[in-house]
Amino acid sequence: MAEDAPFALYACTRRHAGNRLRYDQGTSPPDFNLLITLDAVLAEGSVARAARRLRLSPSAMSRALARLRETTGDPLLVRAGRGLVPTPRALELRERVGQLVQEVESVLRPAEQLDLKRLVRTFTIRAREGFVENFGAKLVARAGKEAAGVRLCFVQKPDKESTGLRDGSVDLETGVVGTVTGPEIRVQALFRDRFVGVVRKGHVLSKGKITAARYAAGQHVGVSRRGREQGPIDDALHASGLERQTVAIVGAFASALALVRASDLIASVPERQTGVLRSGLYTFPLPFEAPEVMISLMWHPRMEADPAHRWMRGLVLDVCGGRPEKR
Template identity: 30%
Template sequence: MRFNKLDLNLLVVLNALLTECNISRAAEKIYLSQSATSSALARLRDYFNDELLVSSGRQLVLTPRAKELVEPVREVLMRIDSTIATQPQFDPATETRTFTILVSDYTMAVLVPPLLEALYRQAPGVRVSLRHQYDRQPADVLEQGDADFLVIPSQYLAKEHPSAVLFEEDYLCVTWEGHSRIQDKLTFDDYLSCGHVIPTFASANPLPTLDGWFIESYDVKRRVEVTAPTMTGLPSLVVGTDRIATVHRRIALRAQEALPIRVWEPPPRIPRLVQSLQWHRHRNNDPAIRWLRDLFVDVARGV
């Protein structure tokens, strides 16, 4: 189909190229061969009378014209997907749609199991693709249409997209039960004197961490001795040491059932975590998105 002499199928290729800045990755994303994607790029260059992507060393970079096209092309495709391509009705009992959800390991441990159980009962044909949320900024994932839902703390929500509160969480400190110094009470001085085990997540644009908040609030820095790419695994990493970890309450209490650890109320006051669900504004009227949103909220009440 053509509109003003532009083959509209090329918009999908253009969006992939503008997002990936790499012909091979773009081809893989839209299930085309590399030669077909290169051919489509040539046609796009001819239509826009612009190179769109040019070599810079070993990389391809966007031309100024291509940068201007990023948001409009993405917006057009999202609107098509959320209006024309969306089914007007959703029957969970017969649906076979796949939902992509970005989650943390904390969400995987606390919320995902009861959600999958509810889905299995109510929508047995629905498939779920769970993806790690730390690879990119959450808002970018929504804007690029690479996920149906994000499950993230409320402070990281994108203002331009709708969201719903799921549940609240607070923190506990965890130490080995054989800790040589902390026996009856955890003081603020104890907290600072211990080596800390903290989560770190590889990302080109990492989200703020508890450490950043801690420094701003108390003008002190924790002595970090161990970093790990997980929150749920931190309690096991203090066992046999005089280190301490600060983790979500639900994670700490579950770990206490299986590990030789003790849990403590943190001596510094730490704001409660508000875990939220977010989806793209153009999918707000998608009946499938609305149904799964409501199921999320319902399941979260039990958490």
């Protein structure tokens, strides 16, 4: 194969496919800068004035006009007395070219400042149970006050996969960053949460000093989306030489607290995420060292610079408390 074959193969692959521009072997791609030159020439009707508009020398403008004539196959401007007049082809192109140049300029122009009063958009937030109950009302109120055209859509979070963020069906996600969270996902800490114990009012643990031994002696409801019998609370108890009896396992904190309301079971749940859900129940600090969890805000990097998305991220950070550094 000849030495220049790779270049020939590259050129051969640049053919039209769908809406993408591709070019056959031996065909040079068009110089889109000529559109700007053509727009200036047709708008000014003078090579000299077009040169001044584009800050080009008269000779450079003449060369550009020669290239335009060669590319379009039309003289475009012809002399009439001391001036130049457009050809029928030039008149045909003038409006189209002007629109094209305006569209290109709008594409390349920096994003305009966000006008919240005119913003109309739906933001989808994926979170575990407790987020809407604890933060939803304040978040909706803040969003409505600043941007009346914004709607919030809260969806359940059955797993830690990043599919929704990647395909754009989810704008923001809250929760604990897991091993299956995509490495490209942007993450910013929202708050740390500690586990607390919860029982119904009148439960034996609602009276007297709660020790690790008293806590472990009761019957417990565990929370695991995958139905696991052991978790971080059990590991912390084992470190103290204790073991609890888990008689029920549910997949959500709300379900665990519902069981607690109607029984003598003990639940251990994250404090901030279940604040509203624990209303009417007796809450106590765990009498042993238990791990904290970091709740984070997550989004896809393609939304990083979007002004409206940045505003919504800031709103969630304010409502949930603080703006720690992002990774």
